[in-house]
Amino acid sequence: MNPAEIRLGVNVDHVATLRNARGGTHPDPLTAARLALVSGADSITVHLREDRRHIRDADVRAMRDALAAPLNLEMAATMDMLAFATEIRPQAACLVPERRAELTTEGGLDAAGLATQLAPVIAGLRAVGTRVSLFLDPEPRQIAIAERLGAGAVELHTGTYCAALPGANRDQERRRLIEGVHQVTMQGLECHAGHGLDYETAAEMAAVAGIVELNIGHFLVGQAIFDSLGASVARMKQIMRDARRNAA
Ligand code: PXP
Numbered sequence: 001m002n003p004a005e006i007r008l009g010v011n012v013d014h015v016a017t018l019r020n021a022r023g024g025t026h027p028d029p030l031t032a033a034r035l036a037l038v039s040g041a042d043s044i045t046v047h048l049r050e051d052r053r054h055i056r057d058a059d060v061r062a063m064r065d066a067l068a069a070p071l072n073l074e075m076a077a078t079m080d081m082l083a084f085a086t087e088i089r090p091q092a093a094c095l096v097p098e099r100r101a102e103l104t105t106e107g108g109l110d111a112a113g114l115a116t117q118l119a120p121v122i123a124g125l126r127a128v129g130t131r132v133s134l135f136l137d138p139e140p141r142q143i144a145i146a147e148r149l150g151a152g153a154v155e156l157h158t159g160t161y162c163a164a165l166p167g168a169n170r171d172q173e174r175r176r177l178i179e180g181v182h183q184v185t186m187q188g189l190e191c192h193a194g195h196g197l198d199y200e201t202a203a204e205m206a207a208v209a210g211i212v213e214l215n216i217g218h219f220l221v222g223q224a225i226f227d228s229l230g231a232s233v234a235r236m237k238q239i240m241r242d243a244r245r246n247a248a
Pocket of ligand 1: 194
């Protein structure tokens with residue numbers, strides 16, 4: 001890949017969160033994925049959680065069938081998820097830690113501590129042609145094991161950096177990430193980053209040479225409200241006015 005280019009993976013989980021709040025079909029994550037792709041996204045990311053709180057099995061199947069672009073399946077390193085993933089054969093999978101009670105993925109994977117659990121899952125995914133990344137905090141001990149485990153990429157967890165207030169703390173976290181990027185690329189692995197990114201932090205991360213992909217979800221889905229609520233309200237008002245006039 002041209003070092004001047006960087007990929008954007010759009011995570012559509014929270015379109016499903018909104019859909020599920022009413023139990024219906026609107027807004028549809030597949031339609032959102034298509035819109036993201038025609039708008040410049042390079043791939044679509046979904047996290048199929050154990051409790052299926054947002055994306056569901058049927059969403060992943062539909063996206064795998066309908067989208068021409070790569071699908072990146074975020075998943076826990078369990079045998080159940082491996083069975084699903086090897087049936088779906090997404091182009092990419094990102095192994096993430098998962099705790100039932102958490103609001104979102106709270107930290108990176110303990111790749112060093114869980115090596116024996118991760119190895120067969122990574123091997124199983126690779127056997128069906130899925131490129132595997134590990135979601136890791138920028139900790140040298142964790143990154144060091146990624147290549148030995150057979151991962152093709154590391155996604156660095158940017159959550160702590162994004163949550164830090166601009167200033168000394170955020171600068172320190174950014175430096176930690178830059179060192180992590182260096183370590184990942186020195187191993188010959190692709191370096192991705194994601195979690196909590198917004199316009200400002202994504203710009204800072206995109207400026208770091210070595211990062212080839214950013215995965216962004218919550219901010220984009222939230223920002224869509226501010227970018228488009230005005231347009232949908234105006235259209236609704238117009239539809240109401242027209243209907244009343246036509247009925248008169
Ligand atoms: N990357 C990984 C591995 C994640 O688990 C998530 C959250 O599902 C994201 C990126 C996207 O994070 P956010 O929704 O905060 O942009």
